[in-house]
Amino acid sequence: HELWINCLIKYDExxxxxxxxxxxxxxxxxxxxxxxxxxxxxxDCILAIIKLKDGNLCSGSVDKLIKIxxxxxxxxxxxxxxxxxxxxxxxxxxxETILSGSDDRTIKVWRNYECIKxxxxxxxxxxxxxxxxxxxxxxxxxxxxxxxxxxxxxLCHQTLYKHSANVICILKLINDELISCSCDNTIIIxxxx
Numbered sequence: 225h226e227l228w229i230n231c232l233i234k235y236d237e238x239x240x241x242x243x244x245x246x247x248x249x250x251x252x253x254x255x256x257x258x259x260x261x262x263x264x265x266x267x268d269c270i271l272a273i274i275k276l277k278d279g280n281l282c283s284g285s286v287d288k289l290i291k292i293x294x295x296x297x298x299x300x301x302x303x304x305x306x307x308x309x310x311x312x313x314x315x316x317x318x319x320e321t322i323l324s325g326s327d328d329r330t331i332k333v334w335r336n337y338e339c340i341k342x343x344x345x346x347x348x349x350x351x352x353x354x355x356x357x358x359x360x361x362x363x364x365x366x367x368x369x370x371x372x373x374x375x376x377x378x379l380c381h382q383t384l385y386k387h388s389a390n391v392i393c394i395l396k397l398i399n400d401e402l403i404s405c406s407c408d409n410t411i412i413i414x415x416x417x
Contacts, residue, residue, distance in 0.1 A: 225250065231273045233281075235295065243270035243283060251298065261298045265291060272314045282322060284311030290324055292337065306332055306339045315353035315361060317375055323361060325350030331363055333378070341378050345371060354394045354402075362402060364391030370404055370414070386412055 227245035234240050235251070239260065243249050249265040252258070268286035276282050280301060281293040290304035290311055309327035316322050322334040327349040333341040352364035356372070360381065364370050370384040370391055389408035397403055402414040 227269075230269065230271050233273055233275050235275055235281075241273060241281060243273040245269040247285075249273065249281070249283060249293070251295075263298060265293070271310060271312050274314045274316060276316055276322070277320055282314055282316070284314050284324055286310045288326075290314070290322070290334070302337045304334055304337060304339070306342070310349075312349060312351050313353045315355055317355055317361065318358045321375065323353050325353050325363060329365075331373075333375075343373070343378060345380055348390075351390065351392055352394045352404075354396060356396060356400075356402075362394050364394045364404060366390040368406070368408075370394060370402070384414055386414075 225244040225246050229242050229244045231243050238254055241251050247264055247266050248262055250262045251260040253260050265283055266285035266287050270283050270285050272284040274282050279295050281295055284290050288307045292302040294301045307326040307328050311324055311326050313325040324332045329346050331343040331350055332339050346365040346367050348366035350363050350365050354362045356362055361373050362370055368387045371380050372382040374381050387406040387408050389406050391404055391406050394404045400416050405411045
């Protein structure tokens with residue numbers, strides 16, 4: 225890469241992928257420490273990349289687009305358009321629904337590569353998305369909150385307030401507790417209610 229590397233994903237035991245501000249996705253051979261394939265993926269910085277359950281890759285960018293990549297053929301399969309600002313995070317639910325979060329303050333819900341719902345509840349950029357289980361996901365935002373969502377009803381189930389600055393990342397621990405980090409220099413563990 226020629227510029228910042230923003231994300232890494234493990235594809236399988238032998239390969240992983242990286243995405244960068246240089247607009248490229250690089251697929252790497254872990255054991256040989258060599259590039260398998262390098263391709264220009266977007267017209268601007270790539271901020272998010274995930275592996276989909278069907279084996280394809282999904283990337284989100286400053287160019288406001290989400291792209292689906294055929295991993296085996298290493299070629300573009302689909303372009304998802306709809307966000308009005310940078311795509312900062314991606315997540316996939318069990319039913320193959322894709323979620324995307326953006327600087328446009330929205331979460332978009334994609335099924336069969338079509339946007340079926342736009343959720344507008346955060347008052348600032350959506351920076352983190354996390355599948356909690358088949359029915360719920362969490363979103364973290366620069367509005368300093370974490371919201372728990374019902375994916376079937378598209379309703380906010382709960383809002384978590386404790387951070388005093390941008391929420392950057394959310395993880396689920398093995399006992400279903402959430403852990404989050406923020407620009408307020410804190411890590412918070414949220415106990416399940």
